[in-house]
Amino acid sequence: MPKTRNKTPLQSLSFSDDHNKKAADERQLVARSVEGESSAFGLLYDQYLPRMYRFVFFKVGHREEAEDLTHQIFLSAWENIHSFQEQGLPITSWLYKIARNRIIDHYRTKKIHTPLEEMPHEFIQATNGLEDADERMQAEKIYTSLHHLPDDQQEVITLRFIEELTPKETAHIMEKSEIAIRVLQHRAIKHLKNIIET
Amino acid sequence: MRKKDIYTILKKFQSITPHADFAQKLKTELLSRQQPQKPFVEIPLARLMNVRSTHAYATRLSYAQRPFNAFAFALTGILIVVGVYTITQELSPLFLPGLNQKRITAEAEMVGKQIDIQLSQIEYFKTTTQKSASALKEVTEPTLDHLNETLLKNESQSLVHTDSEQNLNEQVQDLLRAVQK
Secondary structure (H helix, E strand, O other), rough: OOOOOOOOHHHHHHHHHHHHHHHHHHHHHHHHHHHHHHHHHHHHHHHHHHHHHHHHHHOOHHHHHHHHHHHHHHHHHHHHHHHHHOOOOOHHHHHHHHHHHHHHHHHOOOOOOOOOOOOOOHHHHHHHOOHHHOOOOHHHHHHHHHHHOOOHHHHHHHHHHHHHOOOHHHHHHHOOOOOHHHHHHHHHHHHHHHHHHO | HHHHHHHHHHHHHHHHOOOOOHHHHHHHHHHHOOOOOOOOHHHHHHHHOOOOOOOHHHOOOOOOHHHHHHHHHHHHHHHHHHHHHHHHHHHHHHHHHHHHHHHHHHHHHHHHHHHHHHHHHHHEEEEEEHHHHHHHHHHHHHHHHHHHHHHHHHHHHOOOOOOHHHHHHHHHHHHHHHHHO
């Protein structure tokens, strides 16, 4: 789960350099986007679209709704990029916050909850790399079980284990403390495991 | 199922991505949109700060630049107030004659003089009234004012004694004594 586990010191240093370089590049892209440079925002879009789409998809469970919400997220981000203020966190945290707000509004206005799609295209796509049939079944179980978790547990699993965000970034997005996030993720995994095994 | 297996499978869900058509269509739509314009007052400010585009004000107006923005607005407000005051001073004789400072000063002085005149008149009337009242009192009251101590004292003080008068007085005194004998 952590990115630097089982690495040699040299590998860790190299990873750290890469990480710093990526962070610097991202800050530059954000700065140029804030100035109104659409091409810079386009690069950010390419980088973060899959993450935002996945985050929304695991929430709503439907491709069309996920596309619609993703559209709203990036539209809002582009229109309000000038108000983004970096508080020591990457732009992903800001984008995830927009996504959470859009999802809340979506469920507030939508009166009927559409049932989860069975074996959506995205899930088949995800499990294509799994050769073992048992592994595929387990993946299907995990996917289905995720939607039976409470919202905050599902969200912490998505952010920490699928998107691999740090506890600090996850805490900022979910507006909780890091300790609360660690406790929440522990409970979420335990709950998920129980659902899978029942 | 072990936790490690759950983590492994969850990580594989990273391969879930949107359709390529949707991604391209959304990108094209976004980048063809312009960002909303800021209020008119900030565009001249942006030009004053020599920024490259009207959208660049967003960078300049970061939290580090807001004191400058506040200072600029305060300065503008002060300039407006000073300008209005100056214009009022220069143009007031034409539109508001009553506000001419010199004229107001002259009128005030005139009023002051009139008040002084009235006060002196009041004082005069007061004095004459007192004298008239005392004169009327002397005439109307049947008292022997020539024996009034205050009156005698005042009269004696006003008398001027010369040498010739002194001799004359002595002579009169002698005559009176002779008469009394």
